[in-house]
Amino acid sequence: MERLSSKAEVHGAVLAAKREGKSVALVPTMGALHDGHLSLVQAACARADYVVVSVFVNPTQFGPGEDFEAYPRDLEHDLALLAAEGADIVFTPNVSAMYAADAAVTVGPGPLGGMWEGAIRPAHFSGVCTVVTKLLSIVGPDLAFFGEKDYQQLQVVKRLVCDLDLPAKVVGCPIVRECDGLAMSSRNAYLDRDERAAATVLYRALRTAETLALDGERDARVIATALRDTVEAEPLATLDYAELVDPVTLQSLKTLDRPLRAIVAARVGATRLIDNMAIVPRQEQQ
Ligand code: PAF
Numbered sequence: 001m002e003r004l005s006s007k008a009e010v011h012g013a014v015l016a017a018k019r020e021g022k023s024v025a026l027v028p029t030m031g032a033l034h035d036g037h038l039s040l041v042q043a044a045c046a047r048a049d050y051v052v053v054s055v056f057v058n059p060t061q062f063g064p065g066e067d068f069e070a071y072p073r074d075l076e077h078d079l080a081l082l083a084a085e086g087a088d089i090v091f092t093p094n095v096s097a098m099y100a101a102d103a104a105v106t107v108g109p110g111p112l113g114g115m116w117e118g119a120i121r122p123a124h125f126s127g128v129c130t131v132v133t134k135l136l137s138i139v140g141p142d143l144a145f146f147g148e149k150d151y152q153q154l155q156v157v158k159r160l161v162c163d164l165d166l167p168a169k170v171v172g173c174p175i176v177r178e179c180d181g182l183a184m185s186s187r188n189a190y191l192d193r194d195e196r197a198a199a200t201v202l203y204r205a206l207r208t209a210e211t212l213a214l215d216g217e218r219d220a221r222v223i224a225t226a227l228r229d230t231v232e233a234e235p236l237a238t239l240d241y242a243e244l245v246d247p248v249t250l251q252s253l254k255t256l257d258r259p260l261r262a263i264v265a266a267r268v269g270a271t272r273l274i275d276n277m278a279i280v281p282r283q284e285q286q
Contacts, residue, residue: 022049032186061127205230
């Protein structure tokens with residue numbers, strides 16, 4: 001495994017791999033890797049001959065007062081994990097290598113980026129779209145892997161790639177959870193003991209929604225209310241949103257007449273957590 005920090009080096013290495021007829025996968029990350037990230041790298045290694053993992057804490061997707069400075073960073077540990085998984089290249093640009101001082105063009109996320117997370121973090125998805133577009137141009141992968149944990153991000157990136165005709169296929173990978181259901185996230189490291197216990201409320205709320213759907217409830221508003229009530233019953237959690245939405249357009253739905261997605265976001269102490277789950281109406285499971 002090689003660690004490369006310049007765009008030109010990565011571009012050159014990928015070009016050489018392509019000349020040998022290898023298929024190329026990109027796994028974009030912000031580092032502080034956990035088993036969720038590693039599942040993306042494993043999926044990439046299973047589907048492509050040559051795997052590039054980027055580790056870059058992207059400043060443009062953090063708003064003022066968010067945790068860009070505090071975001072966990074442990075590059076040595078990340079490199080050891082990625083070597084063990086069999087990644088070929090780890091791309092670790094610094095901010096000035098990634099963004100020219102006079103860079104003026106950004107990539108907008110379209111309407112999907114203004115909803116849910118985008119309503120609370122207004123510049124977030126523009127920062128994500130800009131950096132993902134740049135990473136896709138630098139690496140030129142056949143496949144790019146993203147986790148379903150950031151479900152809205154996955155839908156925004158799929159639209160980005162489709163609408164701009166970017167020549168890569170986006171592959172979404174399932175959420176990886178701790179034993180008690182908490183979705184793995186680099187931000188879980190911020191939680192103290194009591195908050196860590198309280199943080200499972202997001203998963204418990206999603207399971208409540210899933211159970212209601214499996215029991216035959218068809219009114220999405222009833223299920224969304226149960227989702228919200230579960231989170232609000234946890235004293236250490238403050239709900240941002242909890243809703244049942246179309247899995248592609250992310251619009252709120254009123255009836256469970258097709259598979260949909262339950263999405264939830266809450267602050268536990270000072271830490272913002274998001275989670276989601278596929279919800280399938282009862283008769284569609286037969
Ligand atoms: O999901 C993330 O870690 C980031 O948003 C991404 C896709 C690496 C872009 O910075």
